Amino acid sequence: MKSLKLFLRNFINNSGHYVFLSFFLAKICGFAGSLLIIRLLPENEFGILSIVFSVFAIFLPFTGFGSGQSLIRFGAISSDENEKQQISSYFFFRGIFFEILLIIVFLSLSFFYFKYDNILSIFVFCAIRLGGIYFANHIQAYYRITSRNKTFATINNVVNVGGLLLILVLTYFFKLYGYLFAIAITPYLSLLWLKKDIYSSRKFIPPNYKVMWRYGMFTAATSLISETLFSLDIILLGFLMNESAVAHYRVAILIPSNITFLAVSFLQSDFPILSKNYQNRKFLTSYIINFHKVFIPICVAIFIFFIFFDRYILHFIFGETYEDNSGLLITLLIGFNLGMLTRNLYGNLLPAVGKIEINTWVSAFSLLCLAVIAYLLIPSYGVFGMAVAMSSTLVISGLAYLVFFFLYLRKLS
Numbered sequence: 001m002k003s004l005k006l007f008l009r010n011f012i013n014n015s016g017h018y019v020f021l022s023f024f025l026a027k028i029c030g031f032a033g034s035l036l037i038i039r040l041l042p043e044n045e046f047g048i049l050s051i052v053f054s055v056f057a058i059f060l061p062f063t064g065f066g067s068g069q070s071l072i073r074f075g076a077i078s079s080d081e082n083e084k085q086q087i088s089s090y091f092f093f094r095g096i097f098f099e100i101l102l103i104i105v106f107l108s109l110s111f112f113y114f115k116y117d118n119i120l121s122i123f124v125f126c127a128i129r130l131g132g133i134y135f136a137n138h139i140q141a142y143y144r145i146t147s148r149n150k151t152f153a154t155i156n157n158v159v160n161v162g163g164l165l166l167i168l169v170l171t172y173f174f175k176l177y178g179y180l181f182a183i184a185i186t187p188y189l190s191l192l193w194l195k196k197d198i199y200s201s202r203k204f205i206p207p208n209y210k211v212m213w214r215y216g217m218f219t220a221a222t223s224l225i226s227e228t229l230f231s232l233d234i235i236l237l238g239f240l241m242n243e244s245a246v247a248h249y250r251v252a253i254l255i256p257s258n259i260t261f262l263a264v265s266f267l268q269s270d271f272p273i274l275s276k277n278y279q280n281r282k283f284l285t286s287y288i289i290n291f292h293k294v295f296i297p298i299c300v301a302i303f304i305f306f307i308f309f310d311r312y313i314l315h316f317i318f319g320e321t322y323e324d325n326s327g328l329l330i331t332l333l334i335g336f337n338l339g340m341l342t343r344n345l346y347g348n349l350l351p352a353v354g355k356i357e358i359n360t361w362v363s364a365f366s367l368l369c370l371a372v373i374a375y376l377l378i379p380s381y382g383v384f385g386m387a388v389a390m391s392s393t394l395v396i397s398g399l400a401y402l403v404f405f406f407l408y409l410r411k412l413s
Helices: 002-013 016-040 043-077 081-113 119-145 149-193 209-240 243-259 261-269 271-276 281-318 320-352 356-411
Strands: none
Touching: 002 016, 002 281, 016 149, 016 261, 043 081, 043 119, 043 149, 043 209, 043 271, 043 320, 081 119, 119 149, 119 271, 209 243, 209 356, 243 261, 243 281, 243 320, 243 356, 261 271, 261 281, 261 320, 271 320, 281 320, 281 356, 320 356
């Protein structure tokens, strides 16, 4: 109990609660923003936006070619403040160059969608947003590696809340182009916190720059593959069943997939500290034990709550049509709850200790695993088979992350 109190006290002393709450607020703003555009935009314009956003989602993990992720990792493990600024400057300028290349490639894809109205305009506004996200990511990463989590949280809150307000006002008055302008300029609000220290050492080149870029690219690839995992289930259901099955499954997975933000936000809050202690076996072991002390009760409480109130919640949030999906909901809840304790925990610890390539290979294996299990179960068990396939994949990948992390831990003295 004493170690748990110390664990939580350190989390608060490091302003981790500010980071956690800022991630929570970002989640709410993102959900509210989605509801707003569904209600304020015509169906055809929303459909075209969805097409462009699906392309945008592929490019987003590669912002700056992984420079932001590399900055957090290697900036955090540096003990010298001057070196942190030099590393920040290096990634700032190199990242801008790669971001321009990324935007050019992104815009070039608009030529494949010319049959849709306003498609080039939508791509241009999204490209502007892509550039803004680069700056926002880099500025936020700098404040995290310099242990200014409260400032990071403030930037995150201003960008998300400010963005939601801009979307509400501009979309209401100017419809599609108001929305596009809002999402394009929102990330640039982070420039209010751009300081000279972030980019002052322009000529600095780290001796291990190849290792740094390798880490960033593996992180980007892992993010992309992980996102694909939560699209593959819908694709498989659409291919093997019908749109009704897809609708029921999407409703059932919405709540379980979103509860994982609790663990992810908590771990992301501590990521710089975990990176700093990547060779400290005692610290890492203690962190795992205390993480479980916090999240096992949370997972148990969530599960018990939904066991008793699943039908009421489905009826209240989604309507009478979907209240019979309680079996799907509970099956998926088992997978995502266990995933919080394994997949989310060890899947975040491995990048923190520099083993990001393991995440990439396990994520790729997870795609194959989901496809095989779903293909075997869906013909016999329908949409319930998809739920079992997803939960099984989450548990299997979580156990794989666990095994690889403990093999790493075993090698530490």
